[in-house]
Every structure is written in C-alpha cells, then in structure tokens.
Amino acid sequence: MQFNRRNFIAGALGTGVLSVAPSKAIAEETTHQQSSSADWLLDASGYKAQITHQDGGKEVVLSNGLLRRVFRLAPNAATVAFDNLMTGESVLRSVRPEATLTLDDYALSVGGLHGQPVENYFLPEWLDQMTAAPRDFQFLRLEEGRTRARFPWKRVAEWSTEELPWPPPGVSLTFHYGAGPQSPIKNVLVRVRYELYDGIPLLAKQIEVENDGSSPIVLNSFQAEILAIVESGVEKLSPESDNELLDKVLPIHVETDYDFGGNMGAAQDNPAVRWKGDPSYGDRYYEHQTPCLLECAPPVGPEIEIASGKTWGSFTVFELLHDSSDAERRGLAMRKMMTVLAPWIQENPIYMHARYAEPDKVKLVIDQCADVGFEMVILSFGSGFNIENTSADYLKEMKELADYAKQKGIAIGGYSLLASRGGRREDLVIDVKTDRPGGGKFGPSPCLGSHWAEDYFKTLRSFFPYTGMNVFENDGSYPGDFCASTEHPGHKGYLDSQWRQWEIMSEFYRWCRGQGIYLTVPDWYFLNGQSKTGMGYTENDWSLPREYQPLIERQDIYDGTWEKTPSMGWMHVPLMQYHGGGSAATVEPLHQNLAHYETRLADLLGAGVQAAWRGDRLYDTDETKQAVRKWVSFYKENRAILDSDIIHLRRPDGKDWDGILHANPRLKTRGLAMIYNPLHDEITREIKLPLYYTGLTKTAQIQIQDGPAKTYHLERDYSALVPVRIDGKSRTWITVS
Structure with a gap:
C-alpha cells in the first residue's frame, strides 16, 4: 500500500493501516480511485461512488475508494465481499441472505x-x-x-x-x-x-x-x-x-x-x-x-x-x-x-426559552432577542403556551405573535409534552402483561395509535400553517412503547404497535422538515428530520450554586461532542430559578451576576453550542445588553468555524486549564481553540494544538485573541506548541489559518 499522509496519521492513531497487506483486488480498487492518497476526512473530493461489473457480468460492485461491496448475481444474488479499502481488510467472513x-x-x-x-x-x-x-x-x-x-x-x-x-x-x-x-x-x-x-x-x-x-x-x-x-x-x-x-x-x-x-x-x-x-x-x-x-x-x-x-x-x-x-x-x-x-443538523440558531407566554411578555422577549442578535424564541414548558388550544381567539393571538416575530427577524414556536403526560384510560399505552395501562418507558403515556393521538397530530398539522410559527419543541417523543390495546384505530394489537407508532412519529417529523419547522426533541430522530437534542446533562446541576455550573457545563459539552456536532446538542441555562437552589443558583438579577452571565455566554457560544436561555429577559441594564451582544457578535463573526467539529484537548477538571479546538480544513480560518482557566489566579501554559484535522501540513498562522498572527512550523505529528496567558476565572481563544 502506498505511503501517504492519511495512512501516517491513521497508523499513528492506532488503526494498524501500515501493517496491512491488502488483497490484490482491494489494492487494485484503491489504485483506480482519483485521489486515493487523500484523507477523506480532510478532502473527500476524489472518492466518487460508482457501479462497475466484473467477472463477465457475474458480479456487480459498489465502490467509492473507501469501501467496496461486491454482489454475485448467479445462481442467486448475494453479498460476497465487503471490503474496507482504507485499511485493506475484509469486513465479511460469511455469505448470508440479503x-x-x-x-x-x-x-x-x-x-x-x-x-x-x-x-x-x-x-x-x-x-x-x-x-x-x-x-x-x-x-x-x-x-x-x-x-x-x-x-x-x-x-x-x-x-x-x-x-x-x-x-x-x-x-x-x-x-x-x-x-x-x-x-x-x-x-x-x-x-x-x-x-x-x-x-x-x-x-x-x-x-x-x-x-x-x-x-x-x-x-x-x-x-x-x-x-x-x-x-x-x-x-x-x-x-x-x-x-x-x-x-x-x-x-x-x-x-x-x-x-x-x-x-x-x-x-x-x-x-x-x-x-x-x-x-x-x-x-x-x-x-x-x-x-x-x-x-x-x-x-x-x-x-x-x-x-x-x-x-x-x-x-x-x-x-x-x-x-x-x-x-x-x-x-x-x-x-x-x-x-x-x-x-439540517448544521442549522444552529441562537434561541431563548420564554418563561411566560402572555403576548406582552413574549413581545418584550422578541424585542430583546432582535436587539442583541438572537434568532429564535421558544415558548417554554410551564409558560402557558398550549399548542392544543384550537379556539379561534387563541390561534389568532398566536398568529399575531408569529407575525410580530417575523417582522423582527425572529423565528418562534413552542413546547408540547407528548410521552409521560398521562390521559384517559382508553388512550393510554396498554401493558401486554396486565392488559391495563402501563408499561411505558416514561410512565403513563398515550398510545400514538389512539383516538387522542389522531386529534393531536391533526391539530399540530393545522397549527403551524395557520399561525406561521416555525419552531416545535416536542418533549417526550415516541420512545418505543408497545401497546396491547386492540381498540386503538392506529394499530391492531401488540405486535404491530411499535411499528405503527414509529411511523406516525417519523412521518410527522418528516412533514415538519418539509415545512421548514425547526425541531428540538430529546431523542434520536435526526434521520427523520430532528434538528437538535440534549447535549447530555443533569438538570439538577442547575440548582447548584452558580460557581459550580460553568465547569460542569463545559464537562457536558466536552463529553457530548464525541458523537455529536456542536449544533446537534442543546444545553440549558435557567436565568430564573429552575428546580431549586434559590438566588445562589440563578443568574437573575442579570446585572448583579454579570461576570457569571458573561462566562456562560462565552463558554457556550465559544463551543458553538446553543443553550435554552430560559427566563423573561436577556438583559436588564445597558451593560448587560452590551455583554450579550459582545458574545453573540463573536459567535456570528466566527460562526463557520465555531459550528465545525470539535477536537478534544483537555477535559475540564477544575485543577488546570481545559479546552477544545474547532477544526475545518475547508475554511480560511482552519481552527479556533477555546482555552479556559478555572483557577482564581492567572496561568501561563504551553498548549499543544493538534492541527492535523485543520488540513495544515507545514506551517500555521496562529493568533491569540486580537494579537498579532505568528507563523508556527508544525511538528511531525501536525501539532504546534503555543504559549498562552489566561486571567483567573477567564478564557482566551486562538485562531489558526
């Protein structure tokens, strides 16, 4: 196998690529690709999917230079090879039915x-x-x-x-x-x-x-x-x-x-x-x-x-x-x-959870969001928003709010609880073991095949087009509950209940995606149109004293972005009291806790991770407003790189610096590192930046905040050692180009 940069770094990271002796067929297939020496995570342009025929038409091959799946066509069709062309190894050991x-x-x-x-x-x-x-x-x-x-x-x-x-x-x-x-x-x-x-x-x-x-x-x-x-x-x-x-x-x-x-x-x-x-x-x-x-x-x-x-x-x-x-x-x-x-997961609007749904209070939130650069308002749980209210007066009121938000350039929508909400016996999930309501993952929940669910989804499908709202937070989407009822119109019994309920949920989310409705869902329906899910956190953490929350928040982001992009996961910042903790846990009054508020803004927006900022206002003084504007502007000016994948540098532990690096080889700014100092005293550290996934190979222009850019010659592992000074309880950022 040809030595190249992709194999070098992959081998260094533990793939074993360099030691593999590929089969002749796999080696030839790789050689035929236009750009087989490129790492597909940096430059995928040469890896084009194609269909070829071989062995006199007896076999057909799907390949893109990265994988290869071969099908024999006679005496019956079957997968007879599934090869990893990146490592030269076969994935398949036995032929099975298709x-x-x-x-x-x-x-x-x-x-x-x-x-x-x-x-x-x-x-x-x-x-x-x-x-x-x-x-x-x-x-x-x-x-x-x-x-x-x-x-x-x-x-x-x-x-x-x-x-x-x-x-x-x-x-x-x-x-x-x-x-x-x-x-x-x-x-x-x-x-x-x-x-x-x-x-x-x-x-x-x-x-x-x-x-x-x-x-x-x-x-x-x-x-x-x-x-x-x-x-x-x-x-x-x-x-x-x-x-x-x-x-x-x-x-x-x-x-x-x-x-x-x-x-x-x-x-x-x-x-x-x-x-x-x-x-x-x-x-x-x-x-x-x-x-x-x-x-x-x-x-x-x-x-x-x-x-x-x-x-x-x-x-x-x-x-x-x-x-x-x-x-x-x-x-x-x-x-x-x-x-x-x-x-659609790359759509990453900055949004606020409005604590109250009264029109005057919502308009205040909309005005403040527009003033500081936020892009979305979600009428939160417990706010009084009721998407199931079909009265003409209520729908008119919601339409007027949506029109007002649109004039201000703000998307708006609201929250609805689905699973775990209880309900009438005839609408609930029936446990196959007891033939009684129960067996739901999140407690008493309605079956999506029930008469209630038919009315619920009909209401949703009419609410959004009529009001013009375009955001939906669906809390407790269908989690996979089985239902043994034989009376629900949406399924016949236990055996078809999961499939039918999944169809109902997925078809609705797909409809939302076609309507341009932004979907926040605490589940994993991304492949059916969901926009965002929880990054991963414990809600009770936000009842702890304020001083503990930023580091825990950064831990959640660090851990959550191994399989999620920054835009896939939301965090949560209760500006007002949430579960408990009183004044020691809350950000309000905002101007009195401005240093903490600014830390949360910097940490979240610097990670490219949006939070549900839950309260009745974003600022209470001009100084507070300017702090929010500052970090919203920072995010928007660097949006492309901040929404890019995270390379994990050091997990927060409170004992020393922690940090992340955004990397994207397709941008002019190839990297942006956020480095945090959780200590009370100023620190000076040499931070090793692993720049392989920025696509830079020999040199990098590295700039700390607004200081002068310096040229760094990269080490053999594509890293650069950068000295930084960070004030106590503060952060800095490093841009790479």
Whole structure:
C-alpha cells in the first residue's frame, strides 16, 4: 500500500493501516480511485461512488475508494465481499441472505448462496460450488440509478454557513427478486435497494415488499440486513455488552432511522440493530457469544398487512466503516455521517426559552432577542403556551405573535409534552402483561395509535400553517412503547404497535422538515428530520450554586461532542430559578451576576453550542445588553468555524486549564481553540494544538485573541506548541489559518 499522509496519521492513531497487506483486488480498487492518497476526512473530493461489473457480468460492485461491496448475481444474488479499502481488510467472513421475511407465517430468505465450507472466512474460489435454494426469493434483475431524498427539506440558510447537498450525492443499486420455484408464497416481489455516497465510507440499505397478488398478505417480521463480520479481536465482549462499548470497538458503526428511546445517543437509541453470537461456526468461545453477526430488525413485528397491489418499505440501515481505533477519529467519522445523512443538523440558531407566554411578555422577549442578535424564541414548558388550544381567539393571538416575530427577524414556536403526560384510560399505552395501562418507558403515556393521538397530530398539522410559527419543541417523543390495546384505530394489537407508532412519529417529523419547522426533541430522530437534542446533562446541576455550573457545563459539552456536532446538542441555562437552589443558583438579577452571565455566554457560544436561555429577559441594564451582544457578535463573526467539529484537548477538571479546538480544513480560518482557566489566579501554559484535522501540513498562522498572527512550523505529528496567558476565572481563544 502506498505511503501517504492519511495512512501516517491513521497508523499513528492506532488503526494498524501500515501493517496491512491488502488483497490484490482491494489494492487494485484503491489504485483506480482519483485521489486515493487523500484523507477523506480532510478532502473527500476524489472518492466518487460508482457501479462497475466484473467477472463477465457475474458480479456487480459498489465502490467509492473507501469501501467496496461486491454482489454475485448467479445462481442467486448475494453479498460476497465487503471490503474496507482504507485499511485493506475484509469486513465479511460469511455469505448470508440479503434479507429475510416472514410472510403469512412462512420464513423466507431473499437472495443468498449456500454451501460455504467454513464460516470463519470466505474465499472467492468457493463461489462456483455454491448454490441457490429453490425456496428463497430469486434474483430477477438490476436497476442502477442515483441517490434520492428520503423526504423533503426546506432549509433555513441564515442558521448555517455550509450549504450541504440533499440528497447526499452518490449512486443507487436495486436488486429485484421474485418468489422461488418452491416458495409457499407466490405473487410477491422484493426489492433490495443500496445507496453508496460520495466521499465517505458509508452505504444505506432498504427493502421493499410488493404484493402482486389478489389477496392481502401479512408481513410478520423481517431482517433488513444480515452481516457475518470478522471478529473484533477484543476479549470479554458478548452480545449482552453495552451498545456503547460495542460501538467503540467494532470495525463498523450501524444505525437505522428506526431510532428512538429517549436516551439522546445513537448507540443507546438503536433498537433495530442487534449484534449476536454466530452458532454456525466455532469462535474463540465455546458459547459462541462473540458479537460478530449483525441483524437489523424491529424488536417485535411489524405484523403489517400489505393489501393487493400495494408496496411496503422497511426502515433504512446505514453502515459506516471505521479506519481507526482512535476515539477522536471514529467520532469525527460518525459526525460526518450525520451531516451527510441529516444536513439540517448544521442549522444552529441562537434561541431563548420564554418563561411566560402572555403576548406582552413574549413581545418584550422578541424585542430583546432582535436587539442583541438572537434568532429564535421558544415558548417554554410551564409558560402557558398550549399548542392544543384550537379556539379561534387563541390561534389568532398566536398568529399575531408569529407575525410580530417575523417582522423582527425572529423565528418562534413552542413546547408540547407528548410521552409521560398521562390521559384517559382508553388512550393510554396498554401493558401486554396486565392488559391495563402501563408499561411505558416514561410512565403513563398515550398510545400514538389512539383516538387522542389522531386529534393531536391533526391539530399540530393545522397549527403551524395557520399561525406561521416555525419552531416545535416536542418533549417526550415516541420512545418505543408497545401497546396491547386492540381498540386503538392506529394499530391492531401488540405486535404491530411499535411499528405503527414509529411511523406516525417519523412521518410527522418528516412533514415538519418539509415545512421548514425547526425541531428540538430529546431523542434520536435526526434521520427523520430532528434538528437538535440534549447535549447530555443533569438538570439538577442547575440548582447548584452558580460557581459550580460553568465547569460542569463545559464537562457536558466536552463529553457530548464525541458523537455529536456542536449544533446537534442543546444545553440549558435557567436565568430564573429552575428546580431549586434559590438566588445562589440563578443568574437573575442579570446585572448583579454579570461576570457569571458573561462566562456562560462565552463558554457556550465559544463551543458553538446553543443553550435554552430560559427566563423573561436577556438583559436588564445597558451593560448587560452590551455583554450579550459582545458574545453573540463573536459567535456570528466566527460562526463557520465555531459550528465545525470539535477536537478534544483537555477535559475540564477544575485543577488546570481545559479546552477544545474547532477544526475545518475547508475554511480560511482552519481552527479556533477555546482555552479556559478555572483557577482564581492567572496561568501561563504551553498548549499543544493538534492541527492535523485543520488540513495544515507545514506551517500555521496562529493568533491569540486580537494579537498579532505568528507563523508556527508544525511538528511531525501536525501539532504546534503555543504559549498562552489566561486571567483567573477567564478564557482566551486562538485562531489558526
């Protein structure tokens, strides 16, 4: 393998790239790429997705120079190679079906080949001896095309600085299958659609089932993906291992848009992704518990009836290959995946949570937001805002507020609680064990298939177009509750309840995205249109005395941005008393606690992380107003780099400096570091800035605050050692170009 900068840094970070001797096929594929020496995280322009045919038309290949997936077409279609071209390693060790379906209680495979002599690894020379099973769905034809948008997106350009494409550019490959000669199910067509994207080792997969018969059929269950991957080589892992742990060590990150659970994390809110032991071969443990078999399926069901002439579509599976064991690089890859698949996450408006919804008080908040440069107002929980109030007078009042906000250049919307709100017995989730209300993750919750939910979503869909409001904070979105009711109109019973409720929630969020409605949701619906979730914090922390809050806040940001971009996570600043703590915990009166207030503004906006500033005003004196303006202006002047990915320098511990570095090789300002001094006394430190992900290779122009820029020659690891002086209980920033 050719020595290049990407391999050098990846090897230094622990990927093992330099020691790999790639197969001839993988090496040739990499050589064919236009810019194979570039690190895709710095310059992805040379890695274009393409479809090629080989072996006399027997095989079709999806490749973009970063990954390569090969499909054999006869005697049936099957994935026969899945290669990481960045490391030269194979991901696949065994051929499995492309999908499985249980239709009318018959378990059937889609594609796949049989007769592999061992399951530990796979060799191409075995293919000619492998066979198709007559019961399986049989490959009919291929369809080649381009990627397509999963749903409409109405972007708001002023809230972001980078115009990302939608849909993400790339190619699609669709396999069409028909029932096998010995299949008990006839007149059913299956499509397996892949998308491979430009510039990232990421592909997507979805299946569709079309009922071409005269009678309805029931899809009892399905698996949209089955991958037998190589073992991780890490001991003491099992399928029962924490999903977050598995995600840190496996060579592939897998996510679906069937994500929910209220944990606000990709690994935790991922119920359709299951890693299992594989009993079909002898792994290192007699119990066959090494997690090396991926199955993507809903936990239960979906138990969906497909009418004659209708087509059903699964969730979408997304597979990202890693090229390193380094936590920062793996996190950067996941963050890049999210910006590609959900580019609306880059919209990062500065917003306030208005504590009171009375029109006069809201107008005061709108005026102050416009005056200091804030861009959004959310009528907070407990404010009196009621999106379910359908009276003509109330809707008129909300429309007038929206019109007033629009005149001031402010987006506006409000809060609604969904899960854990209780309700009438006939509308609540029913526990399958007791046949009584209960079993919800967050306590008594309405079923989204109930009559109440039908009215709720109908009200929401009419509220936003009528009033012109364009922000929605949906607290407690659907978290995956099952419902055993047989009386709710939105589902038939327990087995289809999760699937149907997820459809209702996801379709609404997708509708919001097409309407340009900004969505803050404490869950993981990003791939279905969500804009922002919690960065990760404990609400009771904001009842602690003020002096402790800034450092804890920076810890939350430091920890939350390993898998989230700054714009994906919100923080929370109660200007007025929140849970408790009294005057010692609150920022109000603002002018009396101005130093603390300014610290919070600097810490959050310097991280590119927006907070829910919750209160009834943003300033109470001219001096306070100028402090807010100062940091809002700082953020807006540096918005592009502050919204860029974070490189983690030193976690806050209160004992010495802490800091983060924003990096973006596509900007003129390649980096901006925020360095904080939690100590009471001034400190002088030499800070090592790791500048690899800025794209700079030899020298960097480095400037501390508004001082003169100096030229630094980078070390062999692309770092620069910068001396800084920071006042006690203060911060400084360093720009890099």
